[in-house]
Amino acid sequence: MLNKNPLWRYILVPGLLLLALLYALPNLYPEDPALHISASRGGVVTEQTRQQLQHSFTAQGITVKSLELSNGQLLARFNSTEAQLQAREIANRELGANYITALNLAPATPHWLAAIGASPMKLGLDLRGGVHFLLAVDINAALEKNLTDMQQSFRADLRENNIRYRSIQADPVAGQVQLLLRSAEDVTKAEALLKQRDRELVFSLSADETSLQVGISELRIKEIRDYALEQNITIIRNRVNEIGVAEPLVQRQGADRIVVQLPGVQDTAQAKEILGATASLEFRLVDTEGDIGAAIAGRAPVGSSLFYSRDGRPVLLEKRIMLTGDHITGASSGYDEYSRPQVLIKLDAKGGAMLSAASKDAVGRRMASVFTEYKPGTEIAADGNRVLLKQQEVINDATITMRLGRDFSITGINTSAEAQNLATLLRAGALIAPVQIIEERTIGPSLGQENISLGLTAIGWGMAAVLVFMAVYYKAFGMVANVALLANLVLIIGLLSLIPGATLTLPGMAGIVLTVGMAVDANVLIFERIREELAEGKSVQQAIHLGYDRAFATIADSNITTLLVALVLFGIGSGPVKGFAVTLAIGILTSIFTAVVGTRLLVNLIWGGRRLQSLPV
């Protein structure tokens, strides 16, 4: 018998290798120092902005490699970091506060590679430097607030329906509201009433028959938790975008955690202030009688003060606050009956009463929502950190058409995107669950670079050691295994570049080194098997055939268990360890492929078609 390759093997192996090589290629191109420019509130990035900047850069003698506009963002590439830094100063000066500039390293992937979706591997923070935060959301605060709201609305509901009660108290420890009533009859009435108002309440009766405990369902608790988490993520994402970080990551982790990764950021103090800064919201009446011209000149009427809207329009508002944003329990965007965009706002019981009283005599007047946020300015304080600036702006003003209550809506919004944005800001004004930093890791840029070069050196030497060993030990077959090993490396890098969620970390690089050492295992199994078959007196071609055949079951069994472990690792690990699990798993799969299919192709090609007396194994 002879060992010949079926056609599919000729197609599959070179095909996959070529594909992997193609997707691995972008990693060879160095990165350009780049500048990201995007618009913040009120600004727009247009072709005109692009030309303006191009002009100013040239005028200042800065060579720009390219300046492209895409997705409403400008990306400028430079030849050196100096040019990049100079350009940032110019851009900040020219464009002013309505634009955000962020320094970045942009991959210099050629167009033909980018067109097929190829991009370099994403590097973990331990390799590129930056800050990693793990935030815990204080869900208990949100639950407690919910309980207080329940208590208040129960009181109002019972009073409205003339059910007399002795007391209604929130009990945060038990997560319930305790109602003490006057008779068993009242208990039944109260239960029926409250059940009708809210189907998700959980009632439990006490033995004394005049008290009632009301809790909330697991589902509702989950809703509150998810809401608090989503709200925090939205707020943090907005803030992170404000400080100008290229490729930030803000992601939910588990039930009540948020991961924030800011590549390239070194000033953790600033980052922390931004994460911890509070936003607030208030509703005020618009002062239409005061002289706005005088107010701009600095002479605002007594009882009023001057504010600006997001697009820079001056608005005169009363100093008296109708309602603060912490009474908002929900804000969502939607459409009214004429399918015009609107924002629906829900208030807690106390807020509803306050707004109802404040809007009683104000029907027909305009009410403005003022958003207050703290963000770092350009000034540097004595401690080296940027001074936080209080920034207040009017995000919406609308006419009050009727007396407002616990549920009301804001209409007259232009687009549904705007309505969504407004709903987000309104929610942000009432942060119901504060966050706390429970983990923080900062990697300096020099350490990141050093880790990359350490990793590369280790991979290089590890590879060299194994290549030499295999060539010496298995001679010609060893060379075949070595070709497979190199192919393996290309496959791993290609896959890591291709898989969107995969990031390369320092432990990940260690995983590659380890894979290099272990990848030869499958080949060793096969070669040893071939040797055994030869020793037992089988013919050369039979030995090759049986060697591959018999070793395959062993290779599969032993690698499936290892894969199992890699999955477990992926499940528990955070950042760097996850990176290790990913490279481990990919390495296992590629090494099975290269050993079982790849080397078979070569071995059959070289030795399979001839009548031989011995094998160089």
Place this chain on the structure above:
Amino acid sequence: MQVFSFTRPLNFMRLKWPAVLLSMLLLVGSLGSFALNGINWGLDFTGGTVIEAGFAQPADLVAVRQTLDGAGYGDAVVQLFGTSRDVLIRIPLRPDIAQAVVGDTVLQALNAQQAEPVTMRRVEFVGPSVGEELKQDGGLAMLAALVGILLYVAMRFEWRLSVGAVAALAHDVILTLGLFSVLQLEFDLTVLAAILALIGYSINDTIVVFDRIRETFRKLRDGSTAEVINTAITSTLNRTVITSLTTILVLVVLFYLGGALIHGFATALLFGIAVGTYSSIYVASAIAEILGISREDMLPPLPIEVDGENGHGQP
């Protein structure tokens, strides 16, 4: 070229009892060390702050300690990390200080003392709850990996082999933890990853041997169990040694060239792979033999169903 070339199988099982005794002693030693010395948990598990600072000149650790003492961090542990210009400062968790600002204040204090600026290379803060969770998750992950392997091997082979394999893995993990306990090496997240990887690789070795035991049982119709196991181990010995060799080769490279952050990882795997090679020869097979594995267990044409029943019947 060949490492070993034997005409007759080596009698590995003759040393079964001494090997079991040796393993027992090592296990007792490791467990004793956990009880006496405990494990030197790293920042990832204990919580606290670690600051790695780069100095322009070789650092004067005494001066650094004094500066930290002055700044109110008398309990800081200061040591060199990798090079003489790289200083690692550990500050344990304390309820009375705001942990989030420790990194910044320490760097400011160091900068005030030094003529040339100190560069921040790395600041890591881990809160107390995170570390506790990680210990639990890590332990859980190890258990999950072991149980997964136990089930897979029981399904594919036989419950006695499965027990042997998992015993060998637990043996490797405990001895590696023992090494970290005896030498008081720092046990951080990368070491945990290394130990889990070790479970993956050690089982690899064991499965190869088991696979051959199964095959040999079917081939050597009249051999005793011990003979079969000896033959199987002998014929896979070359592969076992070569694969361990190439793996140890790259691990030595990692140990020396991988940098200080990877040191613990490389140490755990180096030791673990060495122990794992021994345990897949002795511990796994010896336990299967002691549990009384026989040809009948391996022969049925439909091993999966029969093994499944056996596996459920036994604890």
